[in-house]
Structure formats: structure tokens, C-alpha cells
Amino acid sequence: MIIGLISDTHDNVPYIKKAITRLKEERVKLVLHAGDYISAFTAKPYAELDVPLIGVFGNNCAETDRLKTVYAEVGGDLRGYFAEIEVDRLKIALIHGHRKQDEDKAFNGDYDVVVRGHLHRSSIAEENGVLVINPGEVCGYLTGVHSIGFLDTEKRFAWISELD
Numbered sequence: 001m002i003i004g005l006i007s008d009t010h011d012n013v014p015y016i017k018k019a020i021t022r023l024k025e026e027r028v029k030l031v032l033h034a035g036d037y038i039s040a041f042t043a044k045p046y047a048e049l050d051v052p053l054i055g056v057f058g059n060n061c062a063e064t065d066r067l068k069t070v071y072a073e074v075g076g077d078l079r080g081y082f083a084e085i086e087v088d089r090l091k092i093a094l095i096h097g098h099r100k101q102d103e104d105k106a107f108n109g110d111y112d113v114v115v116r117g118h119l120h121r122s123s124i125a126e127e128n129g130v131l132v133i134n135p136g137e138v139c140g141y142l143t144g145v146h147s148i149g150f151l152d153t154e155k156r157f158a159w160i161s162e163l164d
Contacts, residue, residue, distance in 0.1 A: 001088055002026055004051075005158075006150035007034035007096070007117025009042060010060070010139035015146050017047045018163045019138050023049065026161075028149060030087065032045045033076075034117030034135065035096030036060045043070040056083050058096035058117060082106070088153035097134075116131065122160040135143045 006065040009016050010032055023031055035058025037043075046053055053076040068078045082102045083094040083152045091114055093106035097118035113131045120143055122136030135149030138153050146163040 001029045003027035003151040004031040005073055005115055005133060005154045006138055007135050008036045008120050008137035008139055010036055010141055011038045012139040015138050015163060020045055020048050025080045032094050032115050037067055040066050040116040043074050046076055047074040054083055056094050056096055057081050059098040060072050090153050101128055124158045
């Protein structure tokens with residue numbers, strides 16, 4: 001299964017739409033969002049996804065109750081600050097990465113994959129047998145690079161794709 005990975009969208013609706021287009025082109029079966037949506041109006045484009053969206057909140061998500069509600073209306077499942085997902089016998093920890101308790105839990109040895117955001121820089125690394133993926137920032141505000149990631153659960157292989 002191919003999973004789409006996004007993070008740090010920060011209200012940039014034009015690039016949210018580009019990310020959704022790319023996710024659909026790659027025929028992902030699931031999308032994981034590692035946080036920092038910011039405003040409720042960012043939910044609307046996700047109605048175009050035809051696959052489940054699971055997400056967590058980031059450090060810039062002030063109206064968490066409102067975000068949870070509007071994302072649910074378009075099929076999104078925002079699960080607080082930490083989410084555990086099991087897919088194809090892989091245990092995935094989904095965090096934004098700004099809270100120590102979430103990082104401690106994600107890196108406690110119980111997970112095969114950790115998907116995180118917050119740093120706005122894409123990276124893929126193996127740390128103590130754990131595949132750690134940061135898809136970078138969709139918004140492009142900090143680095144100037146608009147990116148998303150993908151995870152092939154069967155091959156346990158990840159890659160980053162720029163949106164420009």
C-alpha cells in the first residue's frame with residue numbers, strides 16, 4: 001500500500017490543492033497529516049480526497065475542537081497530538097514533533113515507522129531500526145520548498161516529492 005504523507009500546510013490552500021492532486025496521481029490508499037493545518041478553512045480541499053485522512057495537531061493549531069469538526073465533515077480523522085496507525089503489519093506513530101512526550105512515545109521502540117512534521121525540512125532516516133519520515137512543508141514558507149512524502153508499506157520504503 002502507498003500512503004501519502006503531508007505536514008505543515010499552514011493555510012496555503014493553493015499548495016494544499018497541489019498536494020491533493022499529487023496524492024491522487026500516486027493513487028495513495030491513506031493520507032497521514034503530521035499537523036499544522038492552522039485555520040478551519042483549510043479543510044475544504046480535502047473533500048476531494050477519496051481515501052481516509054488521519055491527522056494530528058501541531059503547535060500552531062489553536063482551535064483544535066473546530067479543526068476536528070471541520071475535518072470530520074470532509075472525512076478527516078484528527079486524533080489529537082499522537083496517533084497510532086497499523087497498516088500492513090507496520091505500526092506507525094504519527095506526531096507533529098513539538099512535544100517531548102509525543103517524541104518519547106514515538107521512539108520508545110514500539111513502532112516500525114515514525115511520521116513527523118514541525119521541522120519544515122523533509123528527511124528520511126533509519127534510527128535504531130525505525131524508519132523516520134518528515135515529508136517537509138507543503139506551505140513552503142520556511143524553506144521555500146513545497147514537499148510531501150510517500151511510504152510504500154510493503155517495501156518499507158519512503159520517498160519525498162516536491163510540488164513545484
